[in-house]
Amino acid sequence: MTLLALEDIHKSFASAEGPVPVLQGVSLTVAGGEVVALTGESGSGKSTLLHIAAGLEAPDAGRVLVGGQDMAALPDTGRAKLRRGTVGLVFQQFNLVPSLSVGANLAFQARLAGGHDAAFCTQLAARLGLSDLVARYPEQLSGGQQQRVAIGRALAARPKVLLADEPTGNLDEATGDAVFALMLELARAQGAALLLVTHSARLAGRCDRVVHLRAGRLA
Numbered sequence: 001m002t003l004l005a006l007e008d009i010h011k012s013f014a015s016a017e018g019p020v021p022v023l024q025g026v027s028l029t030v031a032g033g034e035v036v037a038l039t040g041e042s043g044s045g046k047s048t049l050l051h052i053a054a055g056l057e058a059p060d061a062g063r064v065l066v067g068g069q070d071m072a073a074l075p076d077t078g079r080a081k082l083r084r085g086t087v088g089l090v091f092q093q094f095n096l097v098p099s100l101s102v103g104a105n106l107a108f109q110a111r112l113a114g115g116h117d118a119a120f121c122t123q124l125a126a127r128l129g130l131s132d133l134v135a136r137y138p139e140q141l142s143g144g145q146q147q148r149v150a151i152g153r154a155l156a157a158r159p160k161v162l163l164a165d166e167p168t169g170n171l172d173e174a175t176g177d178a179v180f181a182l183m184l185e186l187a188r189a190q191g192a193a194l195l196l197v198t199h200s201a202r203l204a205g206r207c208d209r210v211v212h213l214r215a216g217r218l219a
């Protein structure tokens, strides 16, 4: 079943020389339990596409359907609710809550979505190598540790759609591989649609499908 559908997405950004087209008719579907890698050169529009899929940015044209729901057809509150309850995000800015401990950050998204499960959180912290850090605060963590908290926070809410922008980009190869494997395992076990940006051909090769963004289109 298709959980994420992008239909003929167009997006341009304004510049001094006029609008610069970034996405020029991108269509993509991701089914539940499917893991899709999004690749493409720097500046090709991968993050822009992920932001649009997440409903954080509006496309100039085209539709985003999450679980069959048209994001643009929803009022702001409905879109926020859908994003909270259904979509998990792991972005390059980790957006951890500075005033909350690691443990509370891990639980944060799931609490908002009304699906907090303390045992699952504890298990995730262990799998992500964060068990000894749950009482710390984000500013007391390394970049890689913060990245793992951001991943754990998204996974803890058991999202139906998980969007991740280079989720293991700040991790060493062994840690990155283990975290990547955990994301794939949970997405598949929970029947979630996982769309992730990666620059690594090796990691992309472990996904069910690879789509490549070039000149505003997917190949």
Ligand SMILES: Nc1ncnc2c1ncn2[C@@H]1O[C@H](COP(=O)(O)OP(=O)(O)OP(=O)(O)O)[C@@H](O)[C@H]1O
Residues within 6 Å of the ligand: 013, 014, 022, 040, 041, 042, 043, 044, 045, 046, 047, 048, 049
């Ligand atoms: N808010 C914005 N205003 C103007 N231009 C933007 C904006 N956001 C992105 N762009 C431009 O759109 C293009 C695509 O950017 P995007 O961040 O989506 O690329 P990317 O493929 O994710 O790159 P990277 O791999 O380097 O992260 C770039 O040329 C970028 O400069």
